[in-house]
Amino acid sequence: xxxxEREAWQARLSREIAAAWAIARKxxxxxxLKPNIIVSGLLFPLFMFLAFAIGKNAPPGSLIPGxxxxxxxxxxxxxxxxxxxxxxxxxxxxxxxAAPISFHALVFGxxxxxxxxxxxxxxxxxAIGVLFFGxxxxxxxxxxxxxxxxxxxxxxxxxxxxxxxxENVGEVMSLLNTVRLPLIFISGVFIPLSEMPxxxxxxxxxxxxxxxxxxxxxxxxxxxxxxxxxxxxxxxVFTLIFQFVADRLYKKFNQ
Amino acid sequence: xxxxxxxxxxxxxGALTALNDISFSVGEGETFGFxxxxxxxxxxxxxxxxxxxxxxxxxASIFGHDIVRDTVAARQSMGIVSETSxxxxxxxxxxNMMFAAELYHVGRAEREKKAEELxxxxxxTNRKDDSVHGFSKGMKRRLTxxxxxxxxxxxxxxxxPTSGLDVQxxxxxxxxxxDLVGEGVTVFLTTHNIEEANVLCDRVAIINKGTVxxxxxxxxxxxxxxxxxxxxxxxxRAVPETLxxxxxxxxxxxxxxxxxxxxxxxxxxxxxIDAVMDYARARGLRVISITTLGPSLEDVxxxxxxxxxxxxGVHAID
Numbered sequence: 054x055x056x057x058e059r060e061a062w063q064a065r066l067s068r069e070i071a072a073a074w075a076i077a078r079k080x081x082x083x084x085x086l087k088p089n090i091i092v093s094g095l096l097f098p099l100f101m102f103l104a105f106a107i108g109k110n111a112p113p114g115s116l117i118p119g120x121x122x123x124x125x126x127x128x129x130x131x132x133x134x135x136x137x138x139x140x141x142x143x144x145x146x147x148x149x150x151a152a153p154i155s156f157h158a159l160v161f162g163x164x165x166x167x168x169x170x171x172x173x174x175x176x177x178x179x180a181i182g183v184l185f186f187g188x189x190x191x192x193x194x195x196x197x198x199x200x201x202x203x204x205x206x207x208x209x210x211x212x213x214x215x216x217x218x219x220e221n222v223g224e225v226m227s228l229l230n231t232v233r234l235p236l237i238f239i240s241g242v243f244i245p246l247s248e249m250p251x252x253x254x255x256x257x258x259x260x261x262x263x264x265x266x267x268x269x270x271x272x273x274x275x276x277x278x279x280x281x282x283x284x285x286x287x288x289x290v291f292t293l294i295f296q297f298v299a300d301r302l303y304k305k306f307n308q
Numbered sequence: 309x310x311x312x313x314x315x316x317x318x319x320x321x322g323a324l325t326a327l328n329d330i331s332f333s334v335g336e337g338e339t340f341g342f343x344x345x346x347x348x349x350x351x352x353x354x355x356x357x358x359x360x361x362x363x364x365x366x367x368a369s370i371f372g373h374d375i376v377r378d379t380v381a382a383r384q385s386m387g388i389v390s391e392t393s394x395x396x397x398x399x400x401x402x403x404n405m406m407f408a409a410e411l412y413h414v415g416r417a418e419r420e421k422k423a424e425e426l427x428x429x430x431x432x433t434n435r436k437d438d439s440v441h442g443f444s445k446g447m448k449r450r451l452t453x454x455x456x457x458x459x460x461x462x463x464x465x466x467x468x469p470t471s472g473l474d475v476q477x478x479x480x481x482x483x484x485x486x487d488l489v490g491e492g493v494t495v496f497l498t499t500h501n502i503e504e505a506n507v508l509c510d511r512v513a514i515i516n517k518g519t520v521x522x523x524x525x526x527x528x529x530x531x532x533x534x535x536x537x538x539x540x541x542x543x544x545r546a547v548p549e550t551l552x553x554x555x556x557x558x559x560x561x562x563x564x565x566x567x568x569x570x571x572x573x574x575x576x577x578x579x580x581i582d583a584v585m586d587y588a589r590a591r592g593l594r595v596i597s598i599t600t601l602g603p604s605l606e607d608v609x610x611x612x613x614x615x616x617x618x619x620x621g622v623h624a625i626d
Contacts, residue, residue: 065380068413075410083398144394148455151358152411153383307361 069158076162094128117182119242122266129171130211134225137215167208196272202288203265209295216302261291311494317366328518339495341505341512349518387461393448412459426454446477463494506605521612536603544594557583
């Protein structure tokens with residue numbers, strides 16, 4: 054038995070992390086290859102990107118950072134809006150709600166699976182860009198950090214929306230897409246922030262994808278609108294806000 | 309220390325009061341039945357006691373841990389088998405067991421040993437690496453129970469554990485419950501099978517419309533309604549109008565046909581026995597067997613919940 058408060062806290066943290074990892078592994082086994090997740094997380098951003106990129110007078114390699122950013126957004130936020138309503142329907146979600154873990158661990162574990170999924174998926178367009186279209190990577194470590202922070206932030210966004218108390222995947226997806234789709238237009242992915250009107254630039258400040266995309270572009274080209282440190286800090290802030298709101302919503306909706 | 313302590317628990321959903329100021333306690337090692345008609349508040353009570361939902365007012369504690377303020381500690385010592393077989397169909401039986409154990413932070417060696425034992429007990433060892441997709445309803449139910457026991461709980465909540473199961477699964481699950489009781493595990497059982505509660509439980513609570521109507525040992529509850537005694541009788545042949553005729557006999561409050569037998573409810577069995585024998589002689593029927601029965605737990609349940617027997621079934625009268 055832990056003898057001090059600090060040891061008790063460490064033991065509790067270790068249990069919470071282990072349970073979160075168990076939840077993430079369970080999701081990986083069950084949901085990663087589900088057709089609706091592949092469509093929503095991989096094909097949807099790809100076709101969305103092609104629709105805007107084709108005909109644009111820019112070398113394909115320069116468009117890859119944007120494709121990586123929207124792939125991270127869509128793939129990271131696609132797992133939980135599918136898995137959680139399904140688990141509510143078949144009552145396996147009750148198993149998680151009744152487990153000796155906090156809502157923080159539940160939300161973190163759910164987000165972790167989306168995070169890992171999107172990192173894997175987003176490496177595909179990045180590898181294609183680097184290998185076939187000459188996409189530069191000036192700062193590999195910054196790119197890794199940018200992708201990880203963006204992925205976790207977007208995964209937490211997906212977990213937040215999945216708190217909506219429904220057993221219908223379509224309802225959560227519709228709700229999520231009303232936020233996800235506008236995000237890709239206001240975050241400098243298709244239209245650089247510098248070319249946006251003032252109001253657009255102001256709205257862009259409230260999108261986590263703005264900072265994720267900016268940091269990825271910086272890691273590839275060495276140019277950006279904001280400092281990479283500010284981008285990273287903003288992604289962390291958005292993640293914490295999403296985690297906090299998600300904790301509250303899961304708690305509220307289970308009352 | 310009590311395993312479960314519930315004090316003035318109330319739960320409202322908008323205008324609906326699902327639980328209305330209920331209080332009870334369950335001692336360590338006790339097998340406690342929680343009976344009530346559909347919508348009486350049984351599942352709401354379990355959801356509050358397991359911390360899935362919170363009460364509107366009142367308190368509940370598990371081994372001294374308040375379920376609202378100290379949820380994680382309270383849950384650590386409990387196992388939960390919900391009414392639905394909530395297993396992961398895409399995982400194998402083994403993966404389901406491992407996942408359940410990991411949620412309760414059971415160490416690797418211990419969880420593997422426990423899972424092996426439980427799968428053997430529930431006769432699932434030869435299917436442990438199969439996806440649960442292909443399992444029968446009974447096998448999924450057994451796996452659900454095994455998952456609820458993988459953390460060696462001191463208290464287990466069993467919500468309708470044998471409802472709608474095949475005989476084999478039913479027998480296995482009842483044997484396991486009996487073994488758990490022998491090991492000193494506290495069992496909180498909800499069931500529609502009143503005979504199951506009668507056989508398994510030390511005490512039962514009967515809940516109706518969100519209020520506890522009675523709590524006591526099954527035999528003590530039966531003694532409270534001695535006026536509901538019955539006579540079970542079978543004749544050598546069936547005559548279509550027999551049931552209607554028996555209902556008209558003096559002293560008979562109600563009559564039911566149960567297979568090849570008739571059950572006559574009465575407050576005075578001796579009067580009814582005389583009347584039945586007279587009836588049999590008059591109709592040329594031979595009595596094959598006749599038994600006097602005290603009130604059953606089902607009779608207590610019906611009396612306390614305001615249900616009514618009609619035509620061999622039990623129906624709500626409100």
